[in-house]
Amino acid sequence: MRRRHVIAALGLTCVLAVAPAVRADVADYLVSQGVAFRTAHEIVGGMVRKMLAEGKEFETLTPAEWKAYHPAFGDAVMKVVTAHASVRAKKTPQSTNPDAVSAQLAEIRQWLAGAQKAK
16 A cells, blocks of 8 residues: 555645655656666656565665666665655745745735635
């Protein structure tokens, strides 16, 4: 079963599947290490198929397992490719980056306060 994280904000709850976001980060990591974009995505696709069959997740892979998939995977991959790192790496205003989420929540709270005063 795929692990899911529940995020509660302003009394609303949503379910976020982490694995799809981290998959892109794994491919991005390979590209940052000089692997061609297309090759990186093929490698990650193979990794995902194998991990699904074995019931594993990226966070559970050992350094040796990462290296077995491709030699470009260094020890740093275990720090870079996590759910937390994935969220923090997003930098656009509408992203899942905690700073972006905080800014959006502040904007919503301000709007709600104005709407309540207008009543």
